[in-house]
Amino acid sequence: MSSAPAGPLLIVEDDATFARTLKRSFERRDYEVTSCAGLAEVAALLAHTRPAYAVVDLKLAGESGLDCVKALHAHDPTMRIVVLTGFASIATAVEAIKLGACHYLPKPANADDIEKAFGRVEGDVSVPLAGRPTSLKNLEWERIHETLVETEFNISETARRLGMHRRTLARKLEKRQVT
Template identity: 75%
Template sequence: METETTADRLLVIVEDDPKFSQTLARSFERRGYEALRAASLEELQDLLKTRSPAFAVVDLKLANGSSGLACVQALHAHDPETNIVVLTGFASIATAVEAIKLGARHYLAKPSNTDDIEAAFARAEGDVAAPLTERATSIKTLEWERIHETLIETGFNISETARRLGMHRRTLARKLEKQQIK
């Protein structure tokens, strides 16, 4: 059974890269957290049967093309008070919006370190003073956001994404190689 102080600092890291997950866990443990790790939605669900983390760090893209958004949804359903931060190698407006809708409190682009993540945990509220940019979104950014949105809709199925976007599978594969999704 968890003590209240243990539960207050219980963190789950949902990340399929074992080296990154281990490094992140060690870093948080040095800061007084109890860090648990899961590499998939299934592992997370098993963990949630016995533990209730106060904090979570979730990678957006997990092994076998699965989405970390399902993990965000599971964590939020388990305990809406869980402070969830989503990490991704490619940030897009579409996935940021979906992550927040599903219960994440923050969305950080990789590379992010423990300081960045802990700072995100500390910011419980939005910032109305956040600067608005005057720069218009580029065509390349819009294209990439549409590709990423369609990838999510298809469960990261490259062939189906290419079909829905009306492009050749190899063309899509080349575009994906240029912009790695993690």
């Protein structure tokens, strides 16, 4: 059952297979779907379309989906934007919401999850609080990711702020992709 009315939808996703799958799912729900792979294409599309909804992958090839969220929100502050990511972090969730996203979902997310997120206007106080302690590796990763966001994904400046060698940071980032 649909919680949000169908309308123009933009999917910003660099994984062509996932983008096609989402596109087909939303077209079956009567959305008018347009998809693109990055910020340059978003800017070109916004010149002649006005989507009511957008699904944005946080990590696009060589760029941050947060830039797309910012551009989409600037284009139309009423647009319902849902951010998807394979590596959820508190820092990026907060930034996405600050920049205009209405919701933030970890992958894998399907059309049902995304459509519910479009329809959500208020927070949910019944969400269970995490009872397990965060591991040291996760705390380190969240701090690295937070600093990356602060430095607009500048690796050298992030390494300097964290007090680590640039190559060490690069190796850590290779092991766990930033989204």
